[in-house]
Amino acid sequence: MQNSFTEENYLKIIHALSGREGLEVTTNALAESTSTRAASVTDMLRKLADKGLIHYKKYQGVRLTESGEKVAISVIRKHRLWEVFLVEKLGFGWDEVHEIAEELEHIASKELVERLDSFLGHPRFDPHGDPIPDAKGNLTEPDYLILTDVGVGEKVLMMGVLDHAPSFLQHLDRSGITLGCVLEITEINDYDKSASVRINGSNSLFISLEVSKNLLVQRR
Amino acid sequence: MQNSFTEENYLKIIHALSGREGLEVTTNALAESTSTRAASVTDMLRKLADKGLIHYKKYQGVRLTESGEKVAISVIRKHRLWEVFLVEKLGFGWDEVHEIAEELEHIASKELVERLDSFLGHPRFDPHGDPIPDAKGNLTEPDYLILTDVGVGEKVLMMGVLDHAPSFLQHLDRSGITLGCVLEITEINDYDKSASVRINGSNSLFISLEVSKNLLVQRR
DNA sequence: AAAAAAATTTAGACTACCCTAAAAATAGAT
DNA sequence: ATCTATTTTTAGGGTAGTCTAAATTTTTTT
CATH class of the missing domain: 1.10.10.10 (Winged helix-like DNA-binding domain superfamily/Winged helix DNA-binding domain)
Structure with a gap:
């Protein structure tokens, strides 16, 4: 059924x-x-x-159960592929796609998913950096760091977000923080754990602990 | 609501x-x-x-009512735009897309529809030749002929189908009858109204009355 | 124009999903 | 170890959309 x-x-x-x-x-x-x-x-x-x-x-x-896991991963695969479509092909912002993908993820056709995957060039990650399960249902979560675990002077790559709320993503947009950019912690304020961060080697800005907690990064 | x-x-x-x-x-x-x-x-x-x-x-x-008409046309617009997407971008056959579009047509986002329309280059017709309503809800049905109304010797353009059943569309595929091809009636059999038809000026084939009844064409 | 046939609506009921209020089980505190 | 607070389940009920069977209205036939 x-x-x-x-x-x-x-x-x-x-x-x-x-x-x-x-x-x-x-x-x-x-x-x-x-x-x-x-x-x-x-x-x-x-x-x-x-x-x-x-x-x-x-x-x-x-x-x-194993069978429940299969269904869940298939839904996640569809959700994330559609998000890639919405951002890459239709030009939506990464803050605008979640709601729409919540609907699209329930379209049943297997053939559709595989053709979409291929149309998109078999993307490995969605616009928020979340990994896309493959057609066989394998989902490997990369083990990223949270920015709070990174020390002063370290340079890391911005790989994903934990919070998917539009308001958070829009805040990152305004700060110039995008997937794949290089972040260098230049200073951590002892009092409130806010940080000074250089983006792609140039402009520097303050980010609050709240923001740091939601940024997934990778050492290079 | x-x-x-x-x-x-x-x-x-x-x-x-x-x-x-x-x-x-x-x-x-x-x-x-x-x-x-x-x-x-x-x-x-x-x-x-x-x-x-x-x-x-x-x-x-x-x-x-007017308001019901608006909803219906919006659903039709979405259905037909998604069909174009499935055929033009994902490479589905025109016989494969109806079921999938039946699901996609209920995705709510207005923004999605308009971006999809633009991504597809504002198509005027879907893969079966049906007209796509514009964003304002205007739907103009072109007044095509049915092939049964065309006489021997006439050359017409194949513009659409009345029957959308996969089996019918597959039959047309096997016959080499595609949207936009030139059909010339070379003979009509008086007994069963089957016809001999030349496609794009070359290969000739028989088509039954049943098929003729479901082909929409236009004089040139 | 009455009777018969066909189409449509009403009545009562079922499943999926949700609710509130009350009962039961578990976890935490003394 | 018992009492209390919290969590979870059960009981009973509601809406959306479907069904069958019976009643009603319209249409067709004679």
Whole structure:
């Protein structure tokens, strides 16, 4: 049987919340993420468990089964490929594409996904730096650093963001921080942990701890 | 309030069935087209009427209101633009795109549609020769001939199809009949109204009345 | 113009997904 | 180890969209 729009969203969110260790996800966390009440989550969990998509024991939280994992990763693949399309082909900003991709990710056709992938040149990362699962369902999370883990004087490459909120991404745009740029921490303020950062070797600016916490980077 | 996937489908189908004269559409015709029962159609009609999207009097059939027409045409615009995308950019055959576009046509973002339109170079017709409504909602149906109305010796341009069934389109592919090709009727068989047709001035083939009835053409 | 046939609507019910309120289970504090 | 707070589940219910069966209206036939 086909999975509904709603079921796919639950699986996607369970995947995101269980992290790379595949930890148990709680009912309340799901209620929060799906903007529904805990009671509604319980209903859906029973249903997903009946379909063999999650491991579920009452009061014990949930994990994806292998089959549930497959569905979740397929949805993530579609979401991220469509985001690449929207940014690369249609010229949307990286702050504008999430909502639209939330709808596009549920289009079923397998053939469509593979042709889209090929049309886009088999991109490995989406416009926010998130890795795109391959056609076989392999998803390898690169182990980036968070900018807060980088010391003064170090030069790093900007590889992704943790926060996908439009307001955060627009803030980065205004600061001139883009995927792939070189960041060099020139100073860290002891008092509030705000930092001075040089971008691509030239203009320098202050960024708050809040921003640093959400920037994924890589040593070169 | 937003219109649901299902509501949009009803409006689109009412538009199609009422033709360019905007004739009343019957409950049974809608039940047939939506693959549901007449009772279900009645329920939905009451709902659409409450929302001001259709004119509905019990037992009297329905017509779209101006606001319903706007929604229907927007859905048609999206459907046909996505079909162009699927064929022109992703390399699908014209026989493969209908189902996928049935899903894509319900993606809401207005911005997406306008950017897609622009990315595709503002196409006027979809891969089946159907006209694409413009951004303001103007839809002008070109007045093509049906091939059965063309006499022996006449040369016409192949402009569209009435039947969108994959099997019919595949049959045209095998016959070498494509959008824009020149068809010349060399002979019409009096017995079964099958015809001999020259394609682009060269190879000749037989086509049945059934096929002729579904080909839209234009005198040059 | 009445009877028969066909089309349409109403009545009552089902599934998916969501809700609130109350009950039950787990976790935390003393 | 028990009591309390928190989390989760159950119970009962609502809306959207579908169904079947029965009632009603319109159309067709005679």
